[in-house]
Amino acid sequence: MARDIQITFDCGDPAKLAEFWADVLGYEVQAPPPGFSSWDEALEAMGVPPEHRNDASAVVDPDGTGPRLFFQRVPEGKQAKNRVHLDVRAAGGDDENRMSALETEAERLVSRGAERIGRHEPDPPLNAGHIVMTDPEGNEFCLD
Template sequence: MARDVQVTFDCADPAALAAFWAEALGAAVQAPPPGYASWDEALEAFGVPPERRNDASAVVDPDGRAPRLFFQRVPEGKQVKNRVHLDVRAAPGLSGEERMAALEAEAERLVALGARRLERHEPSPPLDAGHVVMADPEGNEFCLD
């Protein structure tokens, strides 16, 4: 792909949702600008009032391979099913029961972090290897694939 891509989530609590996705993906919440020990310190220096300091957050891949995930606060809640969603590749190279067991283990880990399990789709060869549909803490659907 010729251009960088950022995936943006509208949400109510950017810091909390960024923390969830950082843990879920083995990524990191984006560090504050150089010279600042924390985002709160940086935002204070930039003149951002306290009530606006959770307007946005981001998650980055420490290796720089995956797109940046950006979380922005919006006033309205989620209304309908996502038209675009993330597939978290939790069982690459696995098949059958071994694959489904790996997906179930990852689903349990993510539920402990605040996700909800929505449904399991059994493998149906030749094209579908099976997957688990989940929702993040704010209800955004994603698949464990």
């Protein structure tokens, strides 16, 4: 039996990172519970003090098919290279137009706080090429 999964990011600024990944993936920041117009209103009603209202955030696929991404505040910064990373399918095909589309997306994400690490050229027949990036907190991901 297949199981649903959630992908969790340890980070310093959950709200900011959630907004970044919502933009990258076409996701939405998870709506507050029913009966509340904002998360601040919901957290106030739950008794969460203001200094803890950015301890967590989440983004969801508006179509309900992709995994939920959860962002939780941790006190320490990123320590080492990720052993697991996301591959964001940002272009189809395997021709030079594909790499051009990846370059365009990489430039857009850099303007949103990502950092470009490197480009790996296509090496047919198995490697269609990709661009290595980091999110605003240094977590690696690939555009492919």
